[in-house]
Amino acid sequence: MIVDQAEALLDPVTHIEGFMLGCLIDASTGMVLASRNEQESISVPTAAAGAADIANVLTLLAGALPADGLEDVMVTFRSQLYLIRLVTQDAEPPILLLVILDRMRANLAMARHEIRNFCASMSA
């Protein structure tokens, strides 16, 4: 990893039911800052790059539509849930949290609540 001692920050996220992968990404450069991966089959760089691309496209869209700042994105696949959240609205550079969950085991509402709490605790 490029940034030291960042992996431990993700400990609370690993306790979310159905956790498969979590990572913190610098949205401006697409660089992975920290990651925890419990699923060998998921490539962290690819998942992180995808999250950064999604956030980038939605930010471009927000520049052209009367939408306020991006907060979070949920993507539903048949077997997985991808949750992407800006850790805070005002961090520079913007930091994204990506959490991938096993859809069979995860509770989306609870997971979203826990991710929101995690992001709040990161800034406190």
Add this chain to the structure above:
Amino acid sequence: MSQTPRFTRARQLTASVLPGRRADGYPGAVSARMQKLAAARSTGMLPFSGRCDGAIYFRDGKVVYAASGRTPGPATLAEAALAGLSPLGQLTARLAVAEPSVDAALELLSSESRCAKFRADRLPHSDLAPSIGVDDLLAEVARRQRFLKQLSAVLTSDTAVARNPHIRSEAVRVSALQWALLIRVRHGSTPRDLAWELTRSVFGTTAEVYRLLALRLLYVAGHPARARGPLPGDAPDQDLPVMSFVRAVSPQKGDQMPLTVIGTALGAVD
């Protein structure tokens, strides 16, 4: 007798000794040298000279600092200063120290600079320094090179840009950083100039300037056709090749990398 034409042979020979000339596979040789230093857990400085002067510093085989004459240097920060910060504050502070080293390494490994003799035991005095594995650094540099290659048809770090003269400030919705860039752009500013002005990474600034091109808030100087003012409800500039971090990730053997232009799926290529 050699079948290689004399001029080609002369170029091959001089490329390996003259600064500013790239020998075949030279970037690979630098990578291999860095990997050797990592394997030997070396401590010291690998100096570069030529088109871009600078150095990469190692401690116990890990990169702790990199500096280049063409990228802004890292923030100076003491480990003790992190104590009172939130976890996010600590993360961004560590990133502020690591990012300039990655940015400098990208410049040194991408330019036609040559590395000289490794000087053991020469380290910068720095309280808070990153400790980056050589393989991680090389992978990140390669990813950034692939990303910049996507943009290179339109924008490089040294392309002059200008502000769209038709911008109406009440219609502009941008981040604080994008605003800071917009107000600093003069006709002919390059992403590298702006990076120096804001003491930010050249790579990150280039990506941000590209986003501003897509939003039609900036245009490449000399291409006034792109300078039409953004109107409410306008989509991002569809003529610009889409910038994609996914396409910059190293493809695994057999992977299919998606090739898309905004709004139009073109299929997939190997």
